[in-house]
Every structure is written in C-alpha cells, then in structure tokens.
Amino acid sequence: MTQLSLKEQVASLPNEPGVYQYYNVEGEIIYVGKAKDLKKRVASYFRKQVDSRKTRNLVNAIESLKHIVVPTESDALILENTLIKEHQPRYNILLRDDKTYPWICIKKERYPRVFATRKVVQDGSEYYGPFTNGKTVRVLLELINELYPLRTCHYDLSQENIASEKFKVCLEYHIGNCLGACVGQQTTTHYDEAVAHIRNILQGKFKEVNHAFKKEMLAASKTLQFEHAQKVKLKMEALQHYQAKSAVVSAKIDAVDVCTIVSDETTAFVNFLQVAHGSIVRFHNLAIKKKLDESDAELLRVALVELRRRFNSSSKEILLPFEVDLGEKVRVTVPKIGEKKQLINLSLRNAKQSRLEQLKQIKLTDPEQHSQRIMAQMQRDLRLHEQPLHIECFDNSNIQGTNPVAACVVFRNGKPSKKEYRHYGIKTVQGPDDFASMEEVVYRRYKRLINEGEPLPQLVVIDGGKGQLNAALKSFDVLGIRGKVAILGIAKRLEELYFPDDPIPLYLDKRSETLRIVQQLRNEAHRFGIRLHRNKRSKGAINSTLEQIPGVGEKTATQLLKKFKSVKRIKAANIEALTQVTGASMAKKIYEHLHHEKS
Numbered sequence: 012m013t014q015l016s017l018k019e020q021v022a023s024l025p026n027e028p029g030v031y032q033y034y035n036v037e038g039e040i041i042y043v044g045k046a047k048d049l050k051k052r053v054a055s056y057f058r059k060q061v062d063s064r065k066t067r068n069l070v071n072a073i074e075s076l077k078h079i080v081v082p083t084e085s086d087a088l089i090l091e092n093t094l095i096k097e098h099q100p101r102y103n104i105l106l107r108d109d110k111t112y113p114w115i116c117i118k119k120e121r122y123p124r125v126f127a128t129r130k131v132v133q134d135g136s137e138y139y140g141p142f143t144n145g146k147t148v149r150v151l152l153e154l155i156n157e158l159y160p161l162r163t164c165h166y167d168l169s170q171e172n173i174a175s176e177k178f179k180v181c182l183e184y185h186i187g188n189c190l191g192a193c194v195g196q197q198t199t200t201h202y203d204e205a206v207a208h209i210r211n212i213l214q215g216k217f218k219e220v221n222h223a224f225k226k227e228m229l230a231a232s233k234t235l236q237f238e239h240a241q242k243v244k245l246k247m248e249a250l251q252h253y254q255a256k257s258a259v260v261s262a263k264i265d266a267v268d269v270c271t272i273v274s275d276e277t278t279a280f281v282n283f284l285q286v287a288h289g290s291i292v293r294f295h296n297l298a299i300k301k302k303l304d305e306s307d308a309e310l311l312r313v314a315l316v317e318l319r320r321r322f323n324s325s326s327k328e329i330l331l332p333f334e335v336d337l338g339e340k341v342r343v344t345v346p347k348i349g350e351k352k353q354l355i356n357l358s359l360r361n362a363k364q365s366r367l368e369q370l371k372q373i374k375l376t377d378p379e380q381h382s383q384r385i386m387a388q389m390q391r392d393l394r395l396h397e398q399p400l401h402i403e404c405f406d407n408s409n410i411q412g413t414n415p416v417a418a419c420v421v422f423r424n425g426k427p428s429k430k431e432y433r434h435y436g437i438k439t440v441q442g443p444d445d446f447a448s449m450e451e452v453v454y455r456r457y458k459r460l461i462n463e464g465e466p467l468p469q470l471v472v473i474d475g476g477k478g479q480l481n482a483a484l485k486s487f488d489v490l491g492i493r494g495k496v497a498i499l500g501i502a503k504r505l506e507e508l509y510f511p512d513d514p515i516p517l518y519l520d521k522r523s524e525t526l527r528i529v530q531q532l533r534n535e536a537h538r539f540g541i542r543l544h545r546n547k548r549s550k551g552a553i554n555s556t557l558e559q560i561p562g563v564g565e566k567t568a569t570q571l572l573k574k575f576k577s578v579k580r581i582k583a584a585n586i587e588a589l590t591q592v593t594g595a596s597m598a599k600k601i602y603e604h605l606h607h608e609k610s
Contacts, residue, residue: 020076021057024050029080030090033100036074042102043094045087047336049078063304069102085338092316102302104313112141113148115213122168122192122202125161125209127152139213141322142293155212158246159205162189212250215287220250264350268319269330271358272311273366276387277301280369281314282362284354285324293322294358296365308335330355382424385524389425389470392525393508393517395497399470400424402528403456405483406474406536407448415440417452418540421468425528432539446482449473454486457496467496474533476502477509484511501533560604567593571601581605 024031029049033042046052056070081087095103118124119135127148131138142148155161162168166178178193190197211219224247231240269284278298285293297314312335318324328342330351337343346352370381386398393399402422407415421431435455440447453471460467473479480500487493493511500509506526507516519526574592575581581589582605589598 017073017075018057021050021053024053024078025080026050027080028082028084028087029078030087030094031076031078032094033069033073033102034075034077035072038074040094040098040100041072042069042100043091043098045084045091047084047087049080053078065102065301065303069303083338084336085340088312088316088338089320092313092320104299104302104305104310113145114138114140114142115148115151117206117210120168121170121199122162122197123206124163124165125152125155125206126163137210151213154249155209156188157249158212159209160188160190161202161205162192164193166193168193215292217250221247224250264354266326267328267330267351267354268315268324268326269354269358270311270315270318271332271355271362272307272314273359273362274301274307274310275366275384277384278366278369279305279307279310279314280362280366281311281318282358282365283315283318283322284358284361285322285326286354294361295322296361298365298369308333311335312337330358332359382426385425385528389525389528392519392523393470393497393499394510395470397469399468399497401466401468402470402472402532403468404472404474404532404536405449405452405456406533406540407445407452407479408537408540415448416540417448418536419452419456420532420536420539422528422532427531427535434539445475446478449475449479449482450485453483454489457486457490457492461490461492467492469497471496471498472529472532473498473500474503474536475500476507480509480511499529501529503533506530560601562597562600567597 026048028045028047030043030045031049031053032040035041044052053076056066056073079090081090095105099105113127113129114131115138116124116126116128117137117139118126119137128138140148163183164181166172168178172178173193173195176194180191180194181189183189184191190201192202208220208223211217224243228240228243228247231237231243264286267286269286270281272279272281274280278300281297281299283293283295283297284291295318297318299310299314301310311331315329315331315335315337319326326341328344329337330344330346332345332355334345335343344351346355370384386400389395390398400423404420404422405417407417415437417435417437419433419435421428433456435452437448437451439451453473457467459465471483473483477500480498483498483500484493487496487498498511501507502509502516505518506521507518508529509516570592571581571589572578575584581601584602586595586598586602589601592598593601
C-alpha cells in the first residue's frame with residue numbers, strides 16, 4: 012500500500028480535538044502538540060510564510076505525522092503532557108520530573124508517625140507535598156513536634172502488643188517528646204485528634220487548630236489547671252508565629268492556583284503559587300528553554316499542566332495574567348482588581364526575581380551571552396533596526412556661560428570604551444547656547460568619521476530633551492545621515508526618551524536594563540564633560556594668578572607651569588631655578604611678588 016504524502020496526511024486530518032506527532036526521516040518523534048482542531052492547527056505549520064526560523068527548521072525536518080483524536084481538549088492536554096515526558100522530542104519544551112522533592116508523610120498505622128520522606132509508597136499513607144524547599148519541611152516538622160508529642164519509633168503498636176507489655180518507654184518519653192503510646196499511656200482517640208490537627212496545619216487550615224487550642228486553654232483555666240493552660244497558650248503563640256511568617260492572602264480566597272510568566276528570546280520564567288484557606292501553601296519557579304519561539308500563552312499552558320500534575324493540584328480555579336485555554340474542567344480567571352490581582356502581582360514579582368537571579372549568574376559565567384541578550388533587549392525596547400553594538404552619547408557643560416565644552420562617550424557591546432572618549436571645546440558659539448553647541452559638536456564628530464571612512468554608531472544618545480535632539484538632527488540633515496543612524500534624546504526630569512518626529516516620549520520601566528544602559532551613557536558623558544570643564548576653569552584660575560605679576564604674560568605663565576607643574580611649586584622655587592626659565596630679571600620680579608604675596 013502506497014504511503015500518503017505529508018501534504019495528503021495533513022489534508023486527511025479531522026476537525027476534532029487531539030494530539031499530533033511529527034516524525035523525522037529516522038522515524039523519531041521530534042515534536043508533539045495538542046489541538047482543538049487538528050486539521051487547522053497542523054495545516055498552520057505548512058503555510059508558505061512561516062515567521063519563525065526555528066519553526067521552519069522543524070517543518071523541514073518533518074517526514075511524516077501521526078495523530079490521536081480524543082473526546083475533549085482537556086484530554087488532549089493530558090495526553091500531550093504524557094507523550095512529551097515519554098518521548099522527550101527534540102523540539103518540545105521538556106519539563107522533567109524532579110524525584111528528589113521532599114514530602115511529609117502521615118503513615119497509615121494505629122498510632123501514625125509523621126515524618127519527611129522523598130519516596131512515595133502506595134500503602135494508604137497520606138502524603139503532603141511535594142515541597143520545593145527542604146527548609147519549609149524542617150520548619151513544619153519542628154512546629155508539629157513542638158505542638159504535638161508524637162511517637163518516632165517503628166514499633167508495631169497493635170492492641171495486643173501494648174496489652175502484653177512488649178515495649179518499654181524510651182528517652183523520647185522521658186524528655187517529653189512522646190506521651191508513651193507504646194505502654195498504653197495515650198489512647199488512640201487522643202492521638203488521632205492530634206493527627207487530625209496536624210492534617211489541618213499541613214493543609215493550611217490554621218483557624219480550626221487555633222480554635223481547638225483556645226477551647227483547650229479555656230477549659231484548663233476553668234478547672235484551675237493553670238500550668239497546662241500556659242503550655243497550651245505557648246503552643247498557640249508558636250502556631251501564630253509560624254502563620255505570620257507564611258504568606259497569608261485572604262480568608263475569602265480558597266483553593267486556587269496562580270501562575271505567571273516573563274520571558275526573553277531564549278528562556279521563559281514561570282512562577283506557580285498554590286493558595287489554600289487564605290494562605291500560600293506552595294510556590295515554585297520554573298525556567299523553560301524555548302525551542303520554537305513559543306508564545307508566552309503556549310509556554311504558560313504547557314508549564315501549568317505539568318506543574319498541576321507534579322504537585323497534584325485539584326484546584327478548580329486558576330488565576331492567570333492573560334487568557335489561556337486549559338479546557339472546560341477548570342475556570343481561568345484574569346483578575347483586574349482586588350486581592351486576586353494582588354496575587355498575580357506577587358507571582359509576577361517572583362517570576363521576575365527568578366529571571367534576574369539567572370541573568371546575574373549568566374553575567375558572571377558567560378559575559379558574552381549576557382552582552383548579546385542586553386543588545387537584543389535594547390533593539391526591541393528602542394525600536395531599532397539593528398542591535399546597538401556601538402553607541403555614542405553627547406553632553407554639553409558650562410557654568411554661567413563660561414568655558415563651554417562638550418563630551419562624547421562611546422560604548423561597545425553595552426560597556427564603556429574609554430580610549431574612544433573625546434572632549435570638544437566649543438569654537439563657533441558665543442555665550443551659553445546649548446542647542447548651537449550640540450549642533451556644532453555632533454557635526455564635527457560625524458564629519459570627521461565620514462571623512463576618515465570610520466564606521467558610524469548604530470545609536471546616538473543626546474543628553475537633553477526635544478530641543479537638544481532637534482539641534483543634533485540639524486547636523487544629521489547636513490551630513491545626510493538622518494535615518495541611517497538611530498538617535499534619541501533623554502530628558503533628566505522623568506527619564507523620558509524622545510525620538511525624531513515623535514511628539515510622545517517613550518517611558519521605560521525604571522528597572523529596565525535598556526534604561527539603565529542609556530542612563531549610564533548619559534551619566535558617563537556628564538562626568539567626562541565636567542572633568543574637562545573643571546580643568547579649564549582650574550587652568551584659567553592658575554594662569555590668572557601668574558598673569559597678575561607685572562611683566563608676566565600667557566606665554567611666560569605657560570612656560571612656568573610646564574616646568575614646575577603648579578603655582579605652589581613655583582612659589583617654593585628659588586631665584587636660580589626661576590632664572591633657568593624666565594631669565595634673571597623676570598625671575599627676581601616673580602620671586603619677590605609671590606613671596607611678598609605669601610607673607
């Protein structure tokens with residue numbers, strides 16, 4: 012029987028929900044996906060124009076496909092997740108199980124033990140978790156042990172064994188960590204009551220436990236058992252202290268999952284929160300390497316299905332930052348205001364923090380990758396045609412119109428290239444005219460680069476708002492480079508960015524890496540310009556001091572400074588040393604004037 016061509020296989024797909032699998036020429040599964048409508052979804056891969064290069068690579072590798080029709084899209088979600096984990100296709104996001112997550116076990120025994128374990132045994136015992144943080148498990152168990160003395164031994168505490176006095180109390184009993192169930196000093200009713208309270212704590216139901224403690228404390232007080240009442244009060248305080256440290260949301264919010272995502276070109280960072288009885292009982296961060304330029308919605312869907320399965324979540328409501336189709340079995344809510352919106356914001360902050368931590372690690376371990384990512388981010392944020400590998404920034408400096416100067420600083424791959432910094436003395440402008448000074452300096456800089464055949468920068472930053480930017484653009488027009496070199500102005504007041512022919516400024520997030528680079532450029536240009544300005548004023552003041560001496564002009568003052576470096580050293584020199592520079596007669600005048608002035 013002749014095998015259908017790939018085009019014919021696509022044409023024969025049904026318009027029903029299901030899962031599709033792509034195979035390469037070796038017969039390996041290279042991609043698994045789910046679809047609400049198999050025919051439409053699969054056909055979208057074979058359009059003439061496919062935007063993503065990675066998707067084109069996938070399509071080129073497809074030799075054949077198979078599909079499975081399922082009753083609902085929810086079933087497709089589950090089956091897709093299972094197949095991805097089983098086959099680990101090359102082009103799928105791989106969310107691997109972590110078998111080492113700890114759980115808290117309430118063992119199925121006559122007197123149940125409560126302990127931490129990393130192995131789940133299907134023997135009827137209760138397991139709470141998994142917990143993504145071992146410290147959380149330790150804190151919880153310490154709290155439980157403080158509130159409820161439970162046995163830790165592995166004895167078979169059957170009714171017959173206890174009645175036959177087979178066991179003896181151990182050290183745990185003598186130090187108060189156990190009430191002696193092994194010798195019949197604690198009934199199963201009392202023990203099971205404590206275990207019920209522990210279940211409530213593990214499920215985040217603190218209200219019921221507090222209520223039980225309060226009831227016990229009041230009963231002890233009424234019967235004048237004040238020492239016992241005080242012990243119960245200390246237990247209440249310990250529980251309240253733990254509850255205060257856990258993230259309390261609202262008693263109105265019960266059994267919801269929260270999931271958010273932030274992403275860049277290569278990686279997505281997902282944060283997952285589980286809320287039960289008004290408290291956050293679990294949070295987990297997940298980093299996903301992109302394979303096919305997947306959208307945030309697609310990545311969030313895949314991650315959420317896996318995380319809910321991994322943490323055994325049965326919440327009927329999920330809070331997300333945007334709509335994602337998760338089938339009809341759960342309710343997706345995109346909150347706009349209120350406590351649920353605050354939960355989304357909290358989750359988003361955690362996702363961003365996870366991203367920042369990984370970026371810091373990349374910056375330390377792979378500076379080149381960090382630089383490439385920053386450049387790509389700047390290209391997107393500033394709407395550039397190419398990555399700004401070479402950026403130059405200009406700043407004017409003058410104080411009350413004196414000694415006007417300008418500075419040009421250069422950044423390569425997001426880092427200062429100090430050997431390329433340049434100072435400019437203003438030549439054609441009289442008085443404090445910042446706009447005309449900017450026009451002159453920009454013209455001089457790029458006229459020279461063009462004449463010398465040097466490459467122009469991908470981005471020019473002007474320290475100032477629309478006025479300074481328009482002045483620089485005049486020089487761009489004269490040189491014919493407008494539109495060839497990107498340019499923007501940054502105003503100090505609100506850090507707004509101005510672009511040519513756009514009256515509305517761009518406001519970047521204050522924590523944006525792009526804004527941080529632009530601010531660093533501006534600050535570096537300002538610092539470099541101020542340094543030249545101070546040098547010129549200082550030199551002018553020194554020359555003025557020397558030129559006050561009768562007969563000393565600019566030339567003589569310059570010769571003296573060249574020899575002695577400062578006025579202080581000139582004052583310290585004797586007549587013989589001064590004579591070598593100026594001659595005997597002038598040396599005597601200078602010496603007498605300076606020493607008369609000094610005295």
